[in-house]
Amino acid sequence: MTEMTEEKSEFKLIEWIRQQRQDGDAKDVITGIGDDMAVVLVGGRKLLITTDVLLEGVHFDLERATLEQVGYKAMACSLSDCAAMAAIPFVAVVAVALPKTMTMDQAQRLYQGLQQAAGKYNCPIVGGDTTSWDKPLTIDVTMLAKVGATEPILRSGAQVGDTILITGELGGSLNGKHLGFSPRVQESRLLAQMVELHAMIDISDGMSIDLNHICCESRVAAEIDARAIPVSQVAQSSADPLTAALSDGEDFELLFCVSPSDAEKLLREWPGRSTVRLSSVGRIIQAKGEQRLFIRQMDGTVEPLEVKGWEHFNE
Amino acid sequence: MTEMTEEKSEFKLIEWIRQQRQDGDAKDVITGIGDDMAVVLVGGRKLLITTDVLLEGVHFDLERATLEQVGYKAMACSLSDCAAMAAIPFVAVVAVALPKTMTMDQAQRLYQGLQQAAGKYNCPIVGGDTTSWDKPLTIDVTMLAKVGATEPILRSGAQVGDTILITGELGGSLNGKHLGFSPRVQESRLLAQMVELHAMIDISDGMSIDLNHICCESRVAAEIDARAIPVSQVAQSSADPLTAALSDGEDFELLFCVSPSDAEKLLREWPGRSTVRLSSVGRIIQAKGEQRLFIRQMDGTVEPLEVKGWEHFNE
Numbered sequence: 330m331t332e333m334t335e336e337k338s339e340f341k342l343i344e345w346i347r348q349q350r351q352d353g354d355a356k357d358v359i360t361g362i363g364d365d366m367a368v369v370l371v372g373g374r375k376l377l378i379t380t381d382v383l384l385e386g387v388h389f390d391l392e393r394a395t396l397e398q399v400g401y402k403a404m405a406c407s408l409s410d411c412a413a414m415a416a417i418p419f420v421a422v423v424a425v426a427l428p429k430t431m432t433m434d435q436a437q438r439l440y441q442g443l444q445q446a447a448g449k450y451n452c453p454i455v456g457g458d459t460t461s462w463d464k465p466l467t468i469d470v471t472m473l474a475k476v477g478a479t480e481p482i483l484r485s486g487a488q489v490g491d492t493i494l495i496t497g498e499l500g501g502s503l504n505g506k507h508l509g510f511s512p513r514v515q516e517s518r519l520l521a522q523m524v525e526l527h528a529m530i531d532i533s534d535g536m537s538i539d540l541n542h543i544c545c546e547s548r549v550a551a552e553i554d555a556r557a558i559p560v561s562q563v564a565q566s567s568a569d570p571l572t573a574a575l576s577d578g579e580d581f582e583l584l585f586c587v588s589p590s591d592a593e594k595l596l597r598e599w600p601g602r603s604t605v606r607l608s609s610v611g612r613i614i615q616a617k618g619e620q621r622l623f624i625r626q627m628d629g630t631v632e633p634l635e636v637k638g639w640e641h642f643n644e
Numbered sequence: 645m646t647e648m649t650e651e652k653s654e655f656k657l658i659e660w661i662r663q664q665r666q667d668g669d670a671k672d673v674i675t676g677i678g679d680d681m682a683v684v685l686v687g688g689r690k691l692l693i694t695t696d697v698l699l700e701g702v703h704f705d706l707e708r709a710t711l712e713q714v715g716y717k718a719m720a721c722s723l724s725d726c727a728a729m730a731a732i733p734f735v736a737v738v739a740v741a742l743p744k745t746m747t748m749d750q751a752q753r754l755y756q757g758l759q760q761a762a763g764k765y766n767c768p769i770v771g772g773d774t775t776s777w778d779k780p781l782t783i784d785v786t787m788l789a790k791v792g793a794t795e796p797i798l799r800s801g802a803q804v805g806d807t808i809l810i811t812g813e814l815g816g817s818l819n820g821k822h823l824g825f826s827p828r829v830q831e832s833r834l835l836a837q838m839v840e841l842h843a844m845i846d847i848s849d850g851m852s853i854d855l856n857h858i859c860c861e862s863r864v865a866a867e868i869d870a871r872a873i874p875v876s877q878v879a880q881s882s883a884d885p886l887t888a889a890l891s892d893g894e895d896f897e898l899l900f901c902v903s904p905s906d907a908e909k910l911l912r913e914w915p916g917r918s919t920v921r922l923s924s925v926g927r928i929i930q931a932k933g934e935q936r937l938f939i940r941q942m943d944g945t946v947e948p949l950e951v952k953g954w955e956h957f958n959e
Binding site (some may be wrong): 349366 | 681688693698732737755769782788790
């Protein structure tokens with residue numbers, strides 16, 4: 330039997346699952362396990378799918394969040410996956426396991442939060458499953474999305490020399506932002522219209538983990554600049570603001586790679602198009618070994634950056 | 645605040661959710677909440693979606709089931725929903741919350757069970773979400789399906805005079821069948837090719853509940869014949885075999901309505917096409933009030949039939 334402490338991790342499990350993939354019916358499966366959304370073909374059209382589970386006590390705490398907020402967050406996490414692919418949210422189905430102590434009123438408030446995000450981002454809830462048990466609340470949202478103005482933006486397209494950019498600010502999301510964040514659905518589509526996005530991901534597990542995903546899938550490495558990281562105000566008051574920004578997770582901002590000239594264009598033209606902050610934080614470099622992330626510290630020295638953040642299966 | 649004991653039930657909650665539906669983007673939503681699967685339009689083609697949660701301690705017990713069986717069941721429940729619509733399973737995404745005590749080996753066995761059903765029914769798993777917590781195992785499977793030879797068969801098409809038929813045998817599924825049942829995917833497509841199916845559902849909550857769903861959605865009533873109910877061998881050894889067959893749930897057999905002449909055709913020709921038992925169990929009648937289900941008892945008297953089975957939210 331595999332040793333848990335050594336071998337168990339969410340990403341190792343996912344990697345193992347990818348290796349098991351059966352390619353029998355793969356002609357309609359364009360992108361399978363391992364990106365923000367899977368991409369399949371329906372009647373010649375690309376359709377994207379994502380599923381996200383939110384667990385009470387892990388992804389939210391009902392003493393610090395209302396049920397409306399929890400419902401909103403559940404939808405917003407999947408909407409953020411759509412943004413990461415520059416895709417257009419289409420429809421969602423929602424499966425819940427309600428604690429037996431939950432009242433009808435409470436269940437309705439949860440649904441109203443889901444519905445609030447569904448309405449705001451034009452992604453109707455078309456079905457679901459309702460069960461109950463004497464355990465904490467779980468919510469699973471599965472969302473379908475359609476292709477926007479561009480092909481789906483994958484994690485695997487980053488090129489050596491690309492500039493790495495980030496929307497918004499990072500760190501300290503658990504102080505509140507994680508419950509009411511705005512998934513970057515509009516921003517993502519605007520970016521895809523303005524420039525050629527090579528690779529994109531939403532920052533859910535933490536910037537260093539998510540940038541590492543892009544590097545692994547694109548077979549490249551990255552050097553980020555400590556001075557350029559957009560640290561949120563709430564993270565600035567933490568003991569180690571930079572580490573908070575790089576590894577707290579649940580920022581639900583976009584991290585993406587474009588050519589240096591497209592980066593220049595964006596930094597010049599973006600402020601006239603959107604109020605969301607945009608930061609150039611580093612560049613894609615050649616991979617030379619297992620270590621894919623490097624950081625240029627405040628003093629100019631370049632060091633390996635530890636990949637760390639929120640990884641569920643080995644907490 | 646609503647009184648839990650009076651007002652809370654899975655079906656009341658779903659009914660409330662249906663009423664909240666926003667029809668903003670409804671042109672691409674053909675069938676929303678309230679059938680076995682939702683039906684949406686993608687590039688002019690109909691696509692079906694279903695999601696099902698399985699909870700440890702509710703839908704399976706790890707002291708009586710292997711992890712492979714649990715994985716198989718999770719996929720099979722959604723495959724059964726595809727069968728209920730006479731649709732062709734296409735792809736699935738799987739979201740799991742793994743107990744922190746679970747080893748990598750155990751997680752892999754769960755996945756192998758999922759994969760076994762995926763392979764057998766040609767429905768590849770293309771994505772998912774893996775999280776963990778210090779609570780019991782939950783598995784959510786969301787499945788997409790394509791339209792088969794016929795339009796999706798809804799719950800709402802039953803007509804007065806229709807004959808009600810059932811595949812297989814009912815009752816006592818929790819003794820084992822619920823873990824290894826064969827979703828009636830092939831049978832459903834064969835039925836749809838042979839006759840015009842007016843309405844169909846898979847028996848998950850219990851025959852009386854599921855027949856009642858058809859009656860409510862079709863605005864009709866039903867009279868079933870106690871002598872015609874195909875009681876499984878394991879249910880025959882229970883204290884009340886007929887009640888077990890009518891309300892145990894998790895049979896995952898098909899219940900469907902066809903014209904009397906189509907019923908005759910099926911009963912004549914089916915045995916040459918399939919080894920699965922097919923039984924005519926009653927007929928659709930006009931609705932005359934709230935009570936929609938009636939049963940012709942062994943002695944010939946007709947009585948109202950209590951709608952009872954597995955309803956999650958008010959256990």
